[in-house]
Amino acid sequence: MLVRTIALLGHKDHGKSTLIGNMLIQTGSATQVRINEAKVYSEKMHKPFEPAFILDSFAEEREQEMTYDTTRAEIKHKDLAFAFIDVPGHEELIKNMISGASYGEIAILLVSAKGDEGVRDQTRRHLFISRMLGIERLIVAVNKMDTIQYDEGRFEEIKSSLGGFIGKIGFNPKNVCFVPISAYNGENLVKRSKKMGWYGGDALIDAIYKNAKRAGGRKRGPLRIIVQGVLDQASNMIGGRIVSGRLAAGNRIVIMPCMDNAVAREIIVKGKRVRNANAGENVAIRLDRKVKHALRGAVISGLSDRPLLTDTVNARIFVTKRFGKDVQIKFNGIDIRCSGIKVLNGIDTTTGEKIKATKPEILNAIDAQVRFERRLPVERFEETKELGRFVLYSKKDFAGIGTIK
Amino acid sequence: MIKQDLRTLEEKSIYIIREAKLKFNNVAALWSMGKDSTTMLALARKAFLGKVPFPVIHIDNSIDFPETYKFRQDLAKKWKLDLIVADSEIKPDLVGAACCGKNKPDTLKKVMNQYGFDALIVSIRRDEHGIRAKERYMSPRDKDFKWDYKNQPIELWDDYSSKLDAKGHVRIHPLLDWNEIDIWNYVKQERIPVNPLYFSRNGYRYRSLGCTHCTTPLKSDAKDVSQIIKELETTTDEERSGRDMDKEREYVMQKLRALGYL
Numbered sequence: 001m002l003v004r005t006i007a008l009l010g011h012k013d014h015g016k017s018t019l020i021g022n023m024l025i026q027t028g029s030a031t032q033v034r035i036n037e038a039k040v041y042s043e044k045m046h047k048p049f050e051p052a053f054i055l056d057s058f059a060e061e062r063e064q065e066m067t068y069d070t071t072r073a074e075i076k077h078k079d080l081a082f083a084f085i086d087v088p089g090h091e092e093l094i095k096n097m098i099s100g101a102s103y104g105e106i107a108i109l110l111v112s113a114k115g116d117e118g119v120r121d122q123t124r125r126h127l128f129i130s131r132m133l134g135i136e137r138l139i140v141a142v143n144k145m146d147t148i149q150y151d152e153g154r155f156e157e158i159k160s161s162l163g164g165f166i167g168k169i170g171f172n173p174k175n176v177c178f179v180p181i182s183a184y185n186g187e188n189l190v191k192r193s194k195k196m197g198w199y200g201g202d203a204l205i206d207a208i209y210k211n212a213k214r215a216g217g218r219k220r221g222p223l224r225i226i227v228q229g230v231l232d233q234a235s236n237m238i239g240g241r242i243v244s245g246r247l248a249a250g251n252r253i254v255i256m257p258c259m260d261n262a263v264a265r266e267i268i269v270k271g272k273r274v275r276n277a278n279a280g281e282n283v284a285i286r287l288d289r290k291v292k293h294a295l296r297g298a299v300i301s302g303l304s305d306r307p308l309l310t311d312t313v314n315a316r317i318f319v320t321k322r323f324g325k326d327v328q329i330k331f332n333g334i335d336i337r338c339s340g341i342k343v344l345n346g347i348d349t350t351t352g353e354k355i356k357a358t359k360p361e362i363l364n365a366i367d368a369q370v371r372f373e374r375r376l377p378v379e380r381f382e383e384t385k386e387l388g389r390f391v392l393y394s395k396k397d398f399a400g401i402g403t404i405k
Numbered sequence: 406m407i408k409q410d411l412r413t414l415e416e417k418s419i420y421i422i423r424e425a426k427l428k429f430n431n432v433a434a435l436w437s438m439g440k441d442s443t444t445m446l447a448l449a450r451k452a453f454l455g456k457v458p459f460p461v462i463h464i465d466n467s468i469d470f471p472e473t474y475k476f477r478q479d480l481a482k483k484w485k486l487d488l489i490v491a492d493s494e495i496k497p498d499l500v501g502a503a504c505c506g507k508n509k510p511d512t513l514k515k516v517m518n519q520y521g522f523d524a525l526i527v528s529i530r531r532d533e534h535g536i537r538a539k540e541r542y543m544s545p546r547d548k549d550f551k552w553d554y555k556n557q558p559i560e561l562w563d564d565y566s567s568k569l570d571a572k573g574h575v576r577i578h579p580l581l582d583w584n585e586i587d588i589w590n591y592v593k594q595e596r597i598p599v600n601p602l603y604f605s606r607n608g609y610r611y612r613s614l615g616c617t618h619c620t621t622p623l624k625s626d627a628k629d630v631s632q633i634i635k636e637l638e639t640t641t642d643e644e645r646s647g648r649d650m651d652k653e654r655e656y657v658m659q660k661l662r663a664l665g666y667l
Contacts, residue, residue: 003409029407033643034535057535058554059656069557071538072531074407074584081407095559099541102561133561228420229427232454239423239452270415271451282419284454296427330564333428389562398559 003074003081004212007104007135009097009126012089014112015143017067019183020084021051023205026190029075030054051184055086066090070100077205080212091122091363094129094320095398101130105215106137106208111162113154113180114144119161121350125363128349131169132318132365132403134385137211138166138176141204145196146182152198155180168352175211179204221245223253224307224384225283225300226332237268237284238294243386245302247283248276253300256377257309258293297334299377299387307377307387315370315390317402318349319360323394329402330391331376338392340371360400370402378404406532406586406637411594414583418445419452421542421579424565425526426458429575433489434526435513436461438473438480439614440599441528444588445580446484447597459526461486462516464509466493473614476600483598491516510550517574526577532584533644536658540578541565548572552663585644586637593630604628613645 008016021038024030038053041062053062054073061068067088074083087100101107107130111119127138140162148154159178166176180188180196181204187193190205202210223245231239247253251264266286269277277283287294294300299307327338346357347365360366381388381403388404422445425432434449434457436442449457463477481488493512517525531538541557543565565577580588592599602611609622610633623646627633 001408001410003407003413031643032641033646037535054535057539058659060555068555069539071535073538076407081409096557099557099560228423231423231427231452235454237454239427241420268454270419271455280413280416282416282423282452333424333564386562391559391561391564401561 001076001081003083004215005083005085005103005105006208007085007101007107007130008087008110009101009107009130010089010110011120011122012066014089014110014117015183016089016110017052017055017086019110019141020073020086021054022183022186023075023084023189024054024073025051026186027075068093069096077209080209082208082212089122097126098129098401102133104135106211107135108139108141110141110143111158112144113142113158114147119158124165124350127166128169128352129318131171132316132401136175137215138171139207139211140176140178142178142180143183145180145187146185150195165352177201177207179207221384222305223247223302224387226386227294227296227298227300228333229296231284235286236290237286239284240300241282242277242279244279244384246276246278252303254303254306255291255294256299256301256307257375260291260293262287262289262291297332307379309375309377311372311375313370313378314367314405315402316365316367316405317360317392317400318365319362319400321394321397321399322360322362323392323399326395327399328393330393332386336376337373338370339373342369344368380404406584408590409584409587411587411591414587415448417582418448418579421577422449422452425524425577429524431522432524432526433460433462433520433522436463437614438476438600440588440592440603441530441580443599444591444597445526445528447595448579450484457484457486460489462489462491464493464512465490466495466508468495470602472602473600480598489516514550522574524575524577526579528580529578530580530583534658536662540581542578542581544576546573546576554663586634589630589634589637593634603633
């Protein structure tokens with residue numbers, strides 16, 4: 001069964017873990033042992049049953065009623081399975097949120113309709129990050145509808161207050177939908193709620209299904225293989241992953257950044273010799289000659305349609321730690337020093353607006369010209385994700401994520 | 406239990422196993438002779454042109470089942486494994502979780518130091534336990550094996566970039582995404598040899614294998630891999646329900662893992 005990954009986004013306490021917990025229960029995907037465990041801990045805390053405890057397994061998470069780190073849980077629906085990725089909503093745990101959300105193919109944004117909760121800075125920031133991570137399909141689940149008597153007016157208000165921002169940060173409005181729910185009470189999760197007769201759309205699970213059907217798909221595009229390393233010195237076998245396109249035995253290829261040409265004599269996938277290998281597959285390749293620089297981080301492509309080889313790129317960077325000159329990036333498994341980062345402008349991640357900036361500020365983004373210590377094979381993130389993204393480190397600490405424009 | 410697409414799982418695991426070997430200087434794997442770690446070895450052979458390219462460690466407390474020892478001997482020979490047997494001493498005053506939390510990690514520490522391993526492949530899966538579900542694909546442990554679960558490293562975009570304390574090591578979890586039923590479907594598809602204890606004898610079988618002291622079999626008539634798969638399609642029991650340590654005091658798994666349990 002094909003599994004589609006779904007990242008949960010949103011401000012703390014707007015109901016991400018509760019939603020997944022209740023989806024697991026309502027679809028019969030959680031074992032009785034896990035449900036009972038959550039029951040026991042809820043009782044211990046003198047609280048009504050809390051479905052979030054099915055996900056929040058650490059003692060600290062239950063005691064403080066907050067998610068510390070990402071986890072995932074699966075349900076199935078029709079011919080697909082959905083793996084929900086839970087992430088923490090707290091600002092200071094953004095590193096864990098990014099780790100989780102980066103695996104999402106689709107996102108569900110939780111916005112609480114309760115009292116003054118509504119759309120918050122962290123709500124918008126999570127959306128901004130998810131778009132940077134490459135998520136294209138979004139379901140906005142307006143939660144806690146039970147606390148406002150399932151009021152359509154409040155639902156519409158939240159919808160319109162997010163609409164402009166969603167477009168501004170690059171989501172196609174056609175790929176965004178809004179669903180009113182009560183995660184705790186289970187309204188509109190797996191079937192249409194009778195309490196919201198005014199709502200004509202899908203229950204959440206059907207909205208997810210429709211998006212999941214359209215997401216993913218194999219990458220066609222030009223041949224790109226990222227080399228992981230030499231698998232076997234004696235037979236000169238190179239290991240790598242095809243991130244787009246197709247490789248056939250006998251193809252002439254070029255290895256970047258050294259630009260050596262060679263012929264792929266033999267291709268092995270999962271232990272078997274094959275004539276062709278496709279995107280998504282891990283390959284072992286024997287070349288017709290010894291290429292000294294077919295090393296970790298090298299990129300293999302066809303002769304004509306190649307990535308750009310450059311030491312300077314324009315990139316958008318989401319900043320998680322302030323950094324100065326001492327910056328390194330991780331790019332396709334290798335560490336590269338940056339010799340300069342020139343800030344062009346800042347972006348307020350809670351409005352999507354460009355702002356004046358000369359330095360990177362935490363939890364905001366910058367557009368910058370980044371110079372690497374040597375030339376790298378790169379592409380725009382929109383073209384080939386794997387060759388257009390990097391992770392920044394400053395003095396060994398995680399400092400941000402970048403995408404090449 | 407949700408059956409996932411085996412090709413997707415397989416590719417991801419192969420990628421992670423190759424990362425483990427190519428990124429670290431000296432990697433080893435734990436092999437308990439159970440279905441999961443044996444499946445991991447089968448995947449390693451696919452990743453590395455038919456041979457397992459790293460040593461495999463069995464932490465042997467001498468109270469494993471006789472079938473397990475026979476299985477170890479046979480498969481080590483057949484797959485030409487570089488097998489390290491690390492003897493672990495059972496102390497009578499330590500029982501249950503205290504035993505799991507101390508004896509095996511202590512022995513493992515010794516063997517890791519002796520050989521200087523900087524990375525260790527462990528075949529845990531998310532669906533086994535809520536705490537295991539919180540793990541990263543690559544997770545650093547300090548020299549005392551402590552898991553700093555409150556401050557796990559960033560991990561994104563297939564770049565499992567664990568920071569390494571000079572004296573610690575990195576745990577690598579290539580099977581994190583797999584469900585129990587996926588393992589059995591893969592065992593069937595690839596005809597991976599498995600320990601006979603998994604199959605029903607006299608109406609009982611082991612679903613999860615520990616040592617003889619703390620593992621109990623469950624009622625089952627599943628006599629082969631296909632019957633196990635059938636059983637799992639309908640069961641509502643937890644996989645590790647036959648493992649004593651999972652039933653002890655609350656958060657025992659969290660405490661054990663934080664201390665270096667495998």
